[in-house]
Amino acid sequence: xxxxxxxxxxxxxxxxxxxxxxxxxxxxxxxxxxxxxxxxxxxxxxxxxxxxxxxxxxxxxxxxxxxxxxxxxxxxxxxxxxxxxxxxxxxxxxxxxxxxxxxxxxxxxxxxxxxxxxxxxxxxxxxxxxxxxxxxxxxxxxxxxxxxxxxxxxxxxxxxxxxxxxxxxxxxxxxxxxxxxxxxxxxxxxxxxxxxxxxxxxxxxxxxxxxxxxxxxxxxxxxxxxxxxxxxxxxxxxxxxxxxxxxxxxxxxxxxxxxxxxxxxxxxxxxxxxxxxxxxxxxxxxxxxxxxxxxxxxxxxxxxxxxxxxxxxxxxxxxxxxxxxxx
Ligand SMILES: Nc1ncnc2c1ncn2[C@@H]1O[C@H](COP(=O)(O)OP(=O)(O)OP(=O)(O)O)[C@@H](O)[C@H]1O
Numbered sequence: 484x485x486x487x488x489x490x491x492x493x494x495x496x497x498x499x500x501x502x503x504x505x506x507x508x509x510x511x512x513x514x515x516x517x518x519x520x521x522x523x524x525x526x527x528x529x530x531x532x533x534x535x536x537x538x539x540x541x542x543x544x545x546x547x548x549x550x551x552x553x554x555x556x557x558x559x560x561x562x563x564x565x566x567x568x569x570x571x572x573x574x575x576x577x578x579x580x581x582x583x584x585x586x587x588x589x590x591x592x593x594x595x596x597x598x599x600x601x602x603x604x605x606x607x608x609x610x611x612x613x614x615x616x617x618x619x620x621x622x623x624x625x626x627x628x629x630x631x632x633x634x635x636x637x638x639x640x641x642x643x644x645x646x647x648x649x650x651x652x653x654x655x656x657x658x659x660x661x662x663x664x665x666x667x668x669x670x671x672x673x674x675x676x677x678x679x680x681x682x683x684x685x686x687x688x689x690x691x692x693x694x695x696x697x698x699x700x701x702x703x704x705x706x707x708x709x710x711x712x713x714x715x716x717x718x719x720x721x722x723x724x725x726x727x728x729x730x731x732x733x734x735x736x737x738x739x740x741x742x743x744x745x746x747x748x749x750x751x752x753x754x755x756x757x758x759x760x761x762x763x764x765x766x767x768x769x770x771x772x773x774x775x776x777x778x779x780x781x782x783x784x785x786x787x788x789x790x791x792x793x794x795x796x797x798x799x800x801x802x803x804x805x806x807x808x809x810x
Pocket of ligand 1: 520521523524543544545546547548550551552
């Protein structure tokens with residue numbers, strides 16, 4: 484792995500102003516992170532430390548800056564101000580070429596829509612990042628990466644021959660093949676039904692518990708967030724709080740409280756109208772989907788619709804018991 488520390492302070496050192504610093508070395512460090520899009524401050528001064536080997540869920544109302552936070556932390560978007568450090572390496576202020584190389588070495592990214600190449604097999608999709616880096620991965624290396632996500636024997640399947648959950652697991656294997664310091668996932672279960680979504684969440688949890696991987700995931704789903712070690716809550720581009728050892732019920736209650744707040748500072752400033760129902764956000768009452776600890780009556784959203792992210796229409800080939808959206 485190419486690592487070029489550019490900050491004088493050691494990455495494990497706690498920094499003042501960061502909320503709830505967990506024990507252990509820091510995998511992601513954000514300081515004073517601002518991302519402006521014309522008049523909108525998508526991120527408005529975020530300070531955050533995420534410890535190595537932990538699983539963090541980022542939640543917040545629609546438009547609160549979750550995806551922007553993830554993209555800036557992963558070097559996919561450039562902050563207007565502030566600093567980003569991943570695995571002890573400063574990403575902000577780098578030239579495009581250097582940033583691309585560091586991103587390839589340090590960061591894995593999983594999208595809601597998998598982003599697999601349909602004409603390539605699972606093995607070829609997984610090998611792609613290394614091939615783009617000019618390396619020819621061994622068959623063993625690729626097979627091992629697929630086995631790690633529970634897809635041994637599926638090497639030659641193309642995305643169209645896999646279920647949505649299996650496609651997402653291929654995407655996770657592809658993100659992990661470069662052994663990144665941090666795996667970022669933007670709504671990785673958003674397009675999956677609850678069964679396949681659970682498989683992907685268990686996979687992410689296992690990567691943290693079994694392999695010490697650091698995972699940062701954006702989600703709208705309190706049930707998904709309950710798989711994490713901690714939830715970071717964003718409102719108006721700022722960290723509004725965090726939950727340790729979250730339960731789905733506790734997360735849903737906090738989200739309901741945030742979303743029922745009369746107005747946000749951004750709305751009061753006239754930056755944008757309130758969005759009451761965003762695509763992909765959690766839309767069902769948590770008690771319908773959660774039976775574990777923390778379950779219980781939660782202030783409803785008044786939107787008794789089907790769970791978000793169920794599979795769309797169209798042909799689907801499933802090769803296992805679990806079904807999900809097609810790739
Ligand atoms: N490329 C862009 N151009 C202009 N405004 C943007 C852009 N990207 C994000 N924004 C704005 O920044 C704010 C934060 O957006 P972001 O997508 O990060 O929020 P989010 O919390 O992920 O939202 P959602 O939950 O709806 O996906 C929003 O007001 C959004 O409209």
